[in-house]
Amino acid sequence: MTATADAEAAANELMPLADYLGSVLRRLRALPPLDLDLTQAYGNVLAEDVVAPHSYPAFDQAAVDGYAARWEDISGGSRGPGYVPAPSGTPGGRSIRLNVVGDLGAASWRPVRLTPGSCFSVAAGAPLPIGADVVVPVEWTDQGMAAVEIFRAPKRGYGVRRAGEELPTGSLLARAGTYVSPSLVAVFAATGIGHVVVRPSPRVVIVATGDELVDVGRGSQPGQVVDTNSHALTAAAAEAGALAYRVGICDDDPEALRGLLEDQTLRADLIITTGGTGTGPGDMVRRILSRREGGRAGPVAFTEVALYPGTALGFGTVGAEEVPVVCLPGEPGAALIGFEVLARPAIQLLAGAEPVFRPSVRAHLLETISSPGGLREFRPAHVAERRGGGYTVQPLAGGPFTLAGLAEANGLLVLGERVTTAAAGSTVDVLLLDRRR
Template identity: 80%
Template structure:
């Protein structure tokens, strides 16, 4: 065994397994308290309770098409070769509200959505007639019930419209509105604040110089939080100043459901975040625990609470952009989903056929950018991207994350591996 392998083996034995760490963190979080919202405002939120239909849909018998509302018994031909003719005794539109009744050998001209006359049980399409106004000749004979939408045929009163945990989509908004629902009880959208720390950081829009690093993380993580469904707020750069960091975080607890910091999680002399947040300050409740996790990259992650008036969950991610983005995917994104009441909290995954042999660090669960494609006949293939997470271009190109477990040191081409699917929809 080489010296490097001995070091990796010894280090890995001291790491907290990723699954254990995630379980311990997510168990400490609770979905945000529910609130009642107008349907339009509720779009994109997660239902906090089951929703039952208070009324049927359609609410009344109505015409499903433009045509003539008639009685099926009046559509029997009077004799061989003789057409059916009915008297048109009125017109009905979708705004008609007075009840009307059919008499034998008569019909109403109706528009789609109009209430059906009493006694009518069929709508003859306009194209099946001579489109007469005082009387109409029917050239094709529909069956009873044709062109009619019966009350409650789609949704009955008391039917379950959506379960707790479902996301309010545009289509669900339509169903709820059609059933007579104007408000729903949902989990609010989590408010997530992102802070980048480090004396070396400078704002984006310029090129890094010696001693300077462009702030990549606060921009990228704000976008990631928004993609995860949060109201994301980029605070920007905070220098490695203890009092400045404390004051900034304290201010953010007033508007945040979750705070994410990036940088300063290591044990070096400049890692201010870890030194400040891992101990309790007088008058401030909560603290952050920094844990070496069996995760590659992003092995050191911080989680805890911060705030004197109200303790707000805080997640501390590494300063390396690739590590920060992977740490967000593994820890912060599930936390946001949990706060929002969404189920499941993790991204979907598939088993895929590996197209290229890859190696992975001993004892670490690696998340590597990759391209996933569906195979003809079913299944998936996955192509690892060059450079891994250290190459931001690879992360930007990836539509999946190849997952290599702690016990995997080599995954040969042709083997089957797990892949997290990244959502790249606009």
């Protein structure tokens, strides 16, 4: 059997990524809902539909600074008591003069009524006088105080916001599963909502394992590897909307690892470990968490998945509370790709977000690339919109293992299990990364 045939046979024994993700995500449930004050709700996901208890605007009001009037008094079809000849050179050949009978600001509350030939000076947000159906902007007048001369007549309804015209009482403001954004907070507040029911942000604990690991602030050397993963994965979990806690480094000590994970179940909705998922002599995480005890399987199942990079992934629960745990590879590039593929969707599901996967687009490939057969590859890439519509995608140098490529990427090019070569000009799938640049 040739080396290629051996590789294909090995790949055929791996679980397809889609099947693996389905089996994992079906075991997770969104966190129980929580009633939060509006000021604390930002960034959470709504647990139920939100309906407007009050209308917005709450009353008829001026949309601009100006003069609230009756349109009949300023329209060209009427020569009522306010009509006067225009000064020479006035656009339109005429102007209207109205008596200013009062001033209304945003804090005004007494109802007032217009009479023919009169108007009120109003500030934006002020309640409209009864009978007013137009607000003439200040700049279209001589800005008079006792009487005002209007040089230009707006259309009926100009400068007026009617009660409930934007959000009537009972209108659906947001559906369950929607992220609470700053603008959505404004909508809720404007319609009289002070509390909303949301899914809490998942508490995610990140643990790096390995005797070889040392903390940041120094360079790696033989026998010592700087702990890249716990810092990067903590940032990735926070970007995904979690409350992320970096525990740090745990040596390959069975009792220390068991004790650490047991302690973390008290404050975690999800635990992410990195390192030790393979089958080598130093892969302690897999050995400990998959060990059979009392005839029962270990709490975490490790699966060889048709994923490149990083085929070995673990998922299960730990502790009496059965807190979910995701075990990612120790190689930094594989750990970050594994996070995108498995841990991030788990966080989104716990948070009640829909959909749980990143958005994707179809893009034209700018160069020919090869891919390992039988594995679904996720490769760092730069995706750009084409003039005239559509997208192009440029694979970044170095392939999926390079941290420099991952740092530069705004997308992950996805090549399916049956793809060994993707030609320039072909159309491929690209996951869009949320990069705040």
